[in-house]
Amino acid sequence: MLTERQLLILKVTVDDYIQSAQPVGSNQLTKKPGITSSSATIRNELAELEGQGYLEKTHTSSGRIPSQKGYRYYVDHLLTPNPVPQQDIVQLRSVFEEKVNETEEIIKRSAGILSELTNYTSILLGPDIRKHIVKKLSIVPLSPGVAVAIIVTDSGHVENRVFSIPTDMDPSDIEKMVNILNERLIGVSLHDLHNRLEQETLALLRQHVERYGELFRTFQQALLLPRSDNVYYGGKLNILRQPDFHDIQKIRELMDVMEEGKHIPEILPIGAQGLQIRIGSENALAAMEDCSVITVSYDIGDEQMGSIAIVGPKRMDYRRIVSLLDYVSSDLSKELTRLFQGK
Amino acid sequence: MLTERQLLILKVTVDDYIQSAQPVGSNQLTKKPGITSSSATIRNELAELEGQGYLEKTHTSSGRIPSQKGYRYYVDHLLTPNPVPQQDIVQLRSVFEEKVNETEEIIKRSAGILSELTNYTSILLGPDIRKHIVKKLSIVPLSPGVAVAIIVTDSGHVENRVFSIPTDMDPSDIEKMVNILNERLIGVSLHDLHNRLEQETLALLRQHVERYGELFRTFQQALLLPRSDNVYYGGKLNILRQPDFHDIQKIRELMDVMEEGKHIPEILPIGAQGLQIRIGSENALAAMEDCSVITVSYDIGDEQMGSIAIVGPKRMDYRRIVSLLDYVSSDLSKELTRLFQGK
């Protein structure tokens, strides 16, 4: 158990280290507001805090830096929220000023602004496109043997794939196929599309469309390949600004992991509620053991739509980022809900 | 003027430095095949080459490294082409194995493979989308007040924009508008689209579509914004692998410049014919003064479609990259021409 004074010292130490990136000594601490004891007393307390695992030394006669446990205690118990500065709000709101109607564009821009404001890297996960509902399907022949399939969803997202068709295909057959597809598949989610395609339309196609087999096969194949990743990054290069990262090898591993889409689920815990903080080795990925990740989700109406993550060093400005993400999450939820409430 | 022996020494020195990244001394050179003189003779020749500006020393008693002029002479006169290894060819050809029909996908994958093969960063510029020809236009209403405009081009590229429409718009008016647009604008290039839209369709719309004004204005506006950059990167992080780049500040500037789309024209000289090599400060951008960039263009039929660039340190394996890019350029031209020859 920690005494009042120990809590204060821990908080001030973490705050100072976050700000200065230098180990904090007992003498410095005596100068901090709120601290009245002498340096000797502070030293005793620091030794105690170290004994309990909240602080560490970089070498025998150095000042203290927070341990992972120290950061964890700090964010769990010592973090006092901070109102978001008006200036930041103005910049964040600018995303909505220009009447951009596309969710993707809004999210992309938000990622950029977040990274600018924080000097860290931001990762925004957009709405799961598999939940989108088919609004219209069409097939546009390009040249003999080649056509492009287009799916428009209710959110205005457009998926398109080029696929091959029999060279001597009758155009009216394509038209028939498009009609059948639209009749049967509007209102289906992209997630269900593949199954429903087979169940609902294959029999109909067989009846009405000549050579449906070849056409159907390549069309179905084209829709199989997942595309359009809905992950947006801001300030990937901000990692290079952090004095905490000097080992080029580590930077490379870290950027590698973030760039590669397949690790996104490990960075952004999908489905988690509210704001989450992962410090150092609490992250699933070894390459991120020197990082902290703060994530928050946002939603449209009652449905969770995506998440926002800020990746920075363990020595991250937790207070600022937490308030900022809280604000962005609710703001984004509100605006996106407003944008789509009419549907 | 350089003697035979000086040429040999220059070539061997550059080759060795490219391979080892270490200044090359007279003693090492005596061990190279083809070199018979003693180290003292080599020293005289090295001094002469330095006097003429082809070589440099890092300090008074160091070995020599190539100067910018030295690299330039090397690539202009001493580069003997190297057949592309079968292994590399296999990997490059894999792009076309999977019957991917989309130009964009082919280019994207090529970028990845090129960076993997070279360990440098690759930048591929796709066909200028403004040259694409409109194949079909459509407007899909999403919700009252919102619709998405879709343009399909002859190459299978699909552009889409969300735009606002009057809330009480008659659906049949939208249909009429789409018909007029398609009647008048199919066959027009994206580049001309904006002008032709106004010249050809405005009068017709006025006659047939109620409330054409509001609809037309937001539609036109949506098409104005340029989107879909056709630049693809491979191995952006490979810069971090190069021992030549150790200054984190410089790396950041370099990556910054490459990431930012607006500098692309300065990196990739558009419209240049054949293979181009820019060494160090021959590059337009200050951030790239320690880099060399090798570019080559590729075409579909007789028309230049895009360019490929490899960005590496000045100490780049010019021989290998030049042969590789020569191969890729002609291969890509051939395959893309084949893909589109039918149109």
Next chain:
DNA sequence: GTTAGCACTCTATTAGTTCGAGTGCTAAGA
């Protein structure tokens, strides 16, 4: 023109010093 020989230069590495910030401990004071 070529080369052996040699003095010289400069870097990189290692070891030794000093300085200062910071610690832990002890003992005296509240």
Next chain:
DNA sequence: TCTTAGCACTCGAACTAATAGAGTGCTAAC
């Protein structure tokens, strides 16, 4: 019992020598 002044001690950072080694330029002989 808690607090604090005092002091010896530790360790890193910054600086100074000292040394080894790779490489050069120059001279003189071949």
